[in-house]
Amino acid sequence: MSRRVLSPLRRRAGVALCAFALAGCAAGPDFVKPESGLHEAALAPRQDYDGVAPASAAAVPPQWWLLLNDALLAELQSRAQAQSLDLQMASERIEQSRAQLGITSSEQLPSVAASASYAREALSEHGKFAALGAPSRPSDFWQLGFDASWEVDLWGRARRAREGAASSLEATVYDREASRVALSAELARTYLQLRGTQAQLDTARQNQAIAERTLGLAESRERNGVATRFETASAQAQLATIKATVPELTQRRNSLMNALALLLGEQPRALDAQLREAMPLPSLPAAVPVGVPSELARRRPDILRAEAQLHAATAAIGVAKADFYPRVGLRGRIGVEAFESGDLASWDSRFFSVGPTVYLPIFQGGRLTQRLALNESRQKAAAIAYRQTVLRAWHEVDNALDAWAAQQRQHAELSVSYAQNKQALHAAERGYQEGAADYLSVLTAQRNLLASQTSLNASATNATLTLVNLYKALGGGWEPDAVTAPAALSRNGK
Template sequence: MKRAALLLTLASLGACSVGPDFQKPQPALPAHWGPATRSAAVDRQWWQQLGDAQLTALVERAAEANLDVRTAANRLEQSRIARQVSGSQQLPGVSLGGSYQRERNSAVGLLDASNRSGKSSFDLWSSAVDASWEVDLWGHVHRSLEVADAEVDLSRAQRDGVLLSISAETAADYLKLRGVQAQIAVARQNLDIARHSQQLTQTRFENGVTTNLDTANSAALVATIEARLPMLQAEQARFINALSFLLGAAPGALNDELHEPKPIPNPAPDVPLGLPSELAQRRPDIQQSEAALHRATAAIGVAKADFYPRVSLGASFGFQAIDGSDLGAWNSRQWNYGPSLYLPIFQGGRLTGTLQLREHQQQEAALNYQKVVLGAWHEVDNALTDYSAEQQHHAALSEAVRQNELALTTARERYRGGAIDFINVLGVQRSLLETQSALVDSSTQAALDRVLLYRALGGGWPQ
């Protein structure tokens, strides 16, 4: 009864854990983000807000097939398995063993269990069930499991970060592809206008109404626009290949699917884009740095527990016999049980040094968490500013294109009537081409800014 009471007492002490308990940080949002902004929701599947079914399909396919995503998912599974391995420390270890040996003892040795004085060999049969369990007196096992749990959280945040990055990169490359295709359409439209002007100047030259200066200028404009097309087409091929790579496919695998031009997605500007109050819980980089801080804090507890005694309970029951036919007989039984104690006395400064190292690593993790949070706030603020500015930029360019189109129509009519020189028509058409190209770039950038804003806000796949 006394022995049993002793064992129960040791087991009951296992609830104590040394070292600091992790306190989840609660970073405050910047003061100039108002209450309305703080409470707005962000759609996790933000790519659907762009209103392009093909884009949605590509993002979802990338989430399944992208090699970086699959690698991150594999690492998450590894961390879960490692946590399962660490969790086994909480339970007793039980093993079953058996052996057979042909032996002969020394005739002048200290021990001869066979009672044959070393004069002949003999068989030795044995089997046993062994059990052991470490009593977690100071939380060594508990803190080790806490470290493993933090590793799982860290791997999950890394997986979510890769998913967010790949979905944003897929959307961005798709938008850039549609932007390049729109630039190709603008170039071809202006090429048709330039060729028509070239025919007009050639006719006027043949009729003696104008000089070869006009024909040369019109031919130069046609050649200039034609020179843009091969580079734009090469850029189109690069973006298709970039999307193929993101989907884990070979170069050119998406040519048939993406070669046909489609409009640049134009999401409605009035879609709510506020900052959620739980922004710190949404961004994978913040979650990753928080998990790293948790891991470093728990590691201090592991290091502190190493200073204290470690007690293990062990037991064994089995059989041993020289004659195999006696193995299993009750009188061949053997058993033992009892605690074992390990107490570190002198480790040459290893334990102290390890504890100091873990404390400094925890301080570094805390500083990194602050840096990541601060960087996130700046990224969100910049994304909001860029998105708003691009909306204004796009509106102004739309008006510029409208006025240039009107100016070109007027200039061509006046040139046809002989009221102005072709140099005036040439200048207006070049202005139109420039503003149309700038408007396409602005449309692309406005959609890209929406993607960057959603990425900054931590929108992405549900956990």
């Protein structure tokens, strides 16, 4: 007798153990973090340039613009992080992905619903039920109940779907951080271009003063009969040429101020009062921290975004494979129903139903097979996109390091050129004033000085811009540790 009692219990226990074992399985491949290969990257300029500032293996500062020691730039960066419309839109996309994750996660939980209905019914006196003797007079019918259903996730379909949704949420988080990196770089680039344009305006005004002084000297010599009209006309032409550059530079300055206002989500001319006053370009730091190559994949949010997208695509394969297997669920209903509302409280008015449900796809016209093929192709495309993102990042860093070193070297040589042209102009002016040199030498020296000073200003601007490009390529502008932990928690379901 005890054997007959224990045998059903053993069978039920075995069935339960099998169900739990199956519930621990998940269809489809498990995601494996891809190797980036960036540990082989060389974070140093080529050996083609001498006398450039060294690159340091120190960690890349999240707020790299502080290396430029410009308080106004730091203030604008803080305002942009708080006011940028691009970052606000990216944050809303994160909220959308978080809501989608909640919707997907709910598929792992039972669903319970309540229902209530009332109807006044009457059978046809000439119908088949009346012919069988059923009463045809009108009557009320009341019904109250609860419905519950739960799909047993035997093949991990719901878990794979949640895994994919969590990875998609990670991708949107890293997408916002990529926007943050781009914003900080674009704001710094625009700010430095503004300072460079203001420096060119100041140079133009200085050269205008020189040209006006030279014109006055030429007119004085012409009045005294020691110079020709050619010298005076040439001096007037040189002055007009310099004056012609001022409107273009002024328009460029105003456009850059508006561009900064747009990055901050402000109206046009909102920053004019704060930015119109010219300030010198920030100086380059003595040493530039670039970190170590192995950390590059973790610092670049676009690489992390591509990795999360690959994870989501891998989880989608599991969802597609699970669709080939039966779906087993439990469904139950309980409630009360009666013809009189007063009888609803009676125990005899109860009804219930409970039992398993099984859905088995038999013929779908190839839909499930093609869906699996589609998701496998998407996963392969995501893997290629990840490799492409890593390779592009490697190229960007290498090019940025090379440009940074080249600009430093060019700026050093242009500084020598400017100093020599300035001395040449002083010598030409003194010789012309003393009558020892003709005006052509003065005109040539003026043009050479203007060209070298313009090139020097452009070089100073480009040198700081290459630093901006370098830190954008290195993934500076966000804090990985502040974002990676919450994203990992959402993926693991904690």
